[in-house]
Amino acid sequence: MNRSVEAPLPRFPVSVTVDIVIFTIRDDELSVLLIERGKEPHLGRSALPGGYVRPGEDLDGAALRELVEETGLDGRSLHLEQLRSYGAPDRDPRGRVITVAYLALGPDLPTPTAGTDAAGAAWTPVGKALDPGFTLSFDHRAILTDAVERARAQLEYTTVAAGFCREPFTISDLRRVYEVIWGVALDPSNFRRKVTKTAGFVEPTGERRAAEAGRPAALYRFGGARVLYPPLLRTG
Amino acid sequence: MNRSVEAPLPRFPVSVTVDIVIFTIRDDELSVLLIERGKEPHLGRSALPGGYVRPGEDLDGAALRELVEETGLDGRSLHLEQLRSYGAPDRDPRGRVITVAYLALGPDLPTPTAGTDAAGAAWTPVGKALDPGFTLSFDHRAILTDAVERARAQLEYTTVAAGFCREPFTISDLRRVYEVIWGVALDPSNFRRKVTKTAGFVEPTGERRAAEAGRPAALYRFGGARVLYPPLLRTG
DNA sequence: TCAAAAGTGTTGTGAATACACCCATGG
DNA sequence: CCATGGGTGTATTCACAACACTTTTGA
Numbered sequence: 001m002n003r004s005v006e007a008p009l010p011r012f013p014v015s016v017t018v019d020i021v022i023f024t025i026r027d028d029e030l031s032v033l034l035i036e037r038g039k040e041p042h043l044g045r046s047a048l049p050g051g052y053v054r055p056g057e058d059l060d061g062a063a064l065r066e067l068v069e070e071t072g073l074d075g076r077s078l079h080l081e082q083l084r085s086y087g088a089p090d091r092d093p094r095g096r097v098i099t100v101a102y103l104a105l106g107p108d109l110p111t112p113t114a115g116t117d118a119a120g121a122a123w124t125p126v127g128k129a130l131d132p133g134f135t136l137s138f139d140h141r142a143i144l145t146d147a148v149e150r151a152r153a154q155l156e157y158t159t160v161a162a163g164f165c166r167e168p169f170t171i172s173d174l175r176r177v178y179e180v181i182w183g184v185a186l187d188p189s190n191f192r193r194k195v196t197k198t199a200g201f202v203e204p205t206g207e208r209r210a211a212e213a214g215r216p217a218a219l220y221r222f223g224g225a226r227v228l229y230p231p232l233l234r235t236g
Numbered sequence: 237m238n239r240s241v242e243a244p245l246p247r248f249p250v251s252v253t254v255d256i257v258i259f260t261i262r263d264d265e266l267s268v269l270l271i272e273r274g275k276e277p278h279l280g281r282s283a284l285p286g287g288y289v290r291p292g293e294d295l296d297g298a299a300l301r302e303l304v305e306e307t308g309l310d311g312r313s314l315h316l317e318q319l320r321s322y323g324a325p326d327r328d329p330r331g332r333v334i335t336v337a338y339l340a341l342g343p344d345l346p347t348p349t350a351g352t353d354a355a356g357a358a359w360t361p362v363g364k365a366l367d368p369g370f371t372l373s374f375d376h377r378a379i380l381t382d383a384v385e386r387a388r389a390q391l392e393y394t395t396v397a398a399g400f401c402r403e404p405f406t407i408s409d410l411r412r413v414y415e416v417i418w419g420v421a422l423d424p425s426n427f428r429r430k431v432t433k434t435a436g437f438v439e440p441t442g443e444r445r446a447a448e449a450g451r452p453a454a455l456y457r458f459g460g461a462r463v464l465y466p467p468l469l470r471t472g
Numbered sequence: 473t474c475a476a477a478a479g480t481g482t483t484g485t486g487a488a489t490a491c492a493c494c495c496a497t498g499g
Numbered sequence: 500c501c502a503t504g505g506g507t508g509t510a511t512t513c514a515c516a517a518c519a520c521t522t523t524t525g526a
């Protein structure tokens with residue numbers, strides 16, 4: 001019956017965490033960074049990296065901090081956005097924990113081995129991580145599933161795909177991102193036209209990159225645009 | 237330096253609330269349900285309805301309960317979805333409060349006057365609520381802004397617009413939803429074609445409704461489809 | 473019979489596909 | 500000179516915006 005936020009606080013023990021789904025593309029597969037849990041519960045099982053929100057910290061700040069701690073990278077160079085929150089009463093056996101999940105993505109990142117928390121962290125193809133035989137801790141399977149769905153949708157009407165490519169990149173690099181995440185083959189020539197015609201998606205550097213085979217490809221960098229209008233539709 | 241969730245919990249005082257942006261369309265205006273706060277802080281100011289998440293309660297459950305308490309309606313008949321979470325350390329002067337914002341929408345709802353918490357609740361046009369001269373409590377202006385943006389985007393690629401119409405409804409009713417929320421005029425004939433051709437968006441009841449003027453319009457009910465493919469684009 | 477809104481038909485424009493074809497490089 | 504991928508040209512198809520036009524009602 002209580003309306004809105006009113007003092008005094010009818011408080012009960014709650015903790016708030018952030019969990020981060022960090023995507024990258026490795027060996028033409030969408031991969032997620034998973035850590036091996038070092039403590040109970042779920043000791044030894046795979047889990048998404050994450051941690052507690054600290055007293056003076058914004059949610060985005062907590063996510064950024066965890067991201068840097070886990071990957072050892074400059075967090076500002078990675079795309080990071082809030083996914084959604086999860087708060088089922090029984091999601092953590094130790095008590096009430098609400099987690100705010102984040103989605104991060106970056107270009108083919110190095111395997112995290114820096115002496116930090118990243119020990120025990122490994123890139124795992126999402127196909128493997130979501131396989132029925134693979135066990136994820138807590139409700140992390142649901143979080144990962146939602147993150148994949150979000151990433152797929154984002155490709156359609158935003159330019160986040162460029163975030164998976166290290167600059168400078170070729171149009172083929174960018175196309176492979178779409179093909180891997182959507183799991184479809186795209187027509188190279190039509191894809192090129194669509195992308196180069198969309199203002200602000202990519203801009204040419206003027207350089208070229210020698211390929212393993214065939215004609216060298218022109219190089220591009222990200223153009224800064226955020227939305228993709230009209231969207232790149234998945235069905236054609 | 238802590239990784240993931242680990243015992244013992246490095247807990248500090250946190251509260252978790254849900255706040256709900258409840259939209260409806262009244263007098264051809266997108267309107268939001270705002271309550272007048274009865275206590276400090278922000279006593280007397282307008283705020284989004286909301287309240288604390290209870291110990292045994294899921295986030296969605298808390299949102300649904302608050303929705304029912306505020307509107308006195310059957311919550312299951314309303315569209316309800318999580319928007320995002322807000323957790324700036326200073327967003328509530330009484331302490332650390334993380335809120336999970338929800339977006340709800342329904343057909344022209346009655347003014348809530350039932351003897352519950354709804355006293356002091358009123359439908360407010362969002363244009364007025366977001367006017368610089370209008371004061372909203374906490375960070376509710378930001379939440380409302382995000383909710384409007386989400387609603388606008390949802391119209392494009394989902395069928396939520398039907399949730400604003402009481403069944404049975406006419407194609408014009410549905411079109412008015414788009415026109416009001418997007419703030420544009422749509423061509424009636426092209427809109428009709430688009431909507432009726434999209435499988436599962438609307439299905440005819442066979443009935444007609446006498447209009448104030450002109451030819452009676454055929455009546456439809458929602459067809460059950462969730463996504464709208466291809467999307468209804470805002471720009472021509 | 474007129475106004476007003478519902479609903480249909482038609483046409484021109486532009487985007488997306490499918491695919492033929494040329495380009496540049498390594499072997 | 501052949502294989503391989505990069506990149507361009509182009510015809511066909513299709514969706515959509517624009518708008519003329521017909522239908523059905525109340526006044």
